[in-house]
Amino acid sequence: MKLLEGKTALITGVANDYSIAWGIAKALYAHGAELAFTYQNERLKEKMHGLVKQFNPRLVTELDVTKDEDVARVGQEVLQTYGQVDIFLHSMAFVPKEDLHGEFAKISRSGFALANDISAYSLINLTNALLPAFEAAGGGSIIYLTYIGGEYAISTYGMAGVTKAALEISGKYLAQSLGERKIRVNGISAGPIKTLAARGIKNFSGLQQKAQDFMPLKGEMTPDDVAGTAVFLGSDLSKSITGEIIHVDNGFHCVRG
Structure with missing residues (x-):
């Protein structure tokens, strides 16, 4: 049974075929x-x-989320190409290396602003640009990727x-704001998975091993483990779920030793 027949999804954040966004795509x-x-x-x-030619996409377009004109253009291109959008996957984040690895109390003003611009404001800005395409579909599902480090x-x-x-x-405020438009907004909090982005985290392998030691469900996670939840959130099976964050982390979020 195909749960998403007739739906269109905009995928952001595919860096390579090891990324979580790739598994979801x-x-x-x-x-x-x-x-x-x-x-x-x-x-x-x-x-x-x-990389994406196997999906036969009609639209593969450049997007710099720090540029409002780029964000607006992508919204227009999606609407013009597909006539609507039903699913939007937000999978992007950035922190300048010196602010990621340095002492937290010494994070720069510019680094703080840029990191939140790309990693968080982009969800709001892109959602706004895609509203006409969502409205043409009669609603839809926004899915963003997060991590327990935000909790x-x-x-x-x-x-x-x-x-x-x-x-x-x-994401929660967007869920509140967009409910009348029948647009759902939910997050997936994935466990530590080896991706290109994860390699930028200092001592990621140690962090991953520590998490695995405490996870109730054992075994190294992959992007495919997250993908099924994204299918559920994009489908009509989740039509009454919004403002939620689903942990797909082998249970790591529920234990502390």
Whole structure:
């Protein structure tokens, strides 16, 4: 049974075929969704087109979320190309290296602002740009990816955790704001998974091992473990769920030793 037949999904944040967004894209496509993709800059254009061609997307477009004109253009392109959007996957984050690895009390003003702009405000700004496409669909589902570092102070996660906290509360306010439009907004809090982004976290392998030691369900997680939850949140099976954060982390969030 294909749960997403006839639906269109905009996927952001695919860096390579190890990323969580890639695992989700595969699952959405397998369940019948038509996909559109964004990539960060011209340098990644050729790589991105080669990576996603198996999905036969009609739209693969550049997106720099720090530029309002880029965000607005992507919203227009989605509407013009597909006539609507039913699912929007937000999977993007950035913290300057010096602010991610440095002492938290010494985080720069500019780094704090840039990190929250890209990691959290982009959810709000892109949602606004996509509203006409969502309204054409009669509603839809926004899914953002987060991490438990937005709920608790996790060693070495630092400023990235602050951006996740901002992202999560933004998602809840969006859920409140968009409910009358039948647009649902939910987060997936994934366990530590080896991705390109994760490699930027200092001592990520140690963080991952520590989490695995406490997880009630054992075993290393992969992007495919998160993908099924994204299919559920994108489908009509979740039509009464909004403002939620679902932990897909082998139960790590519920134990502290």
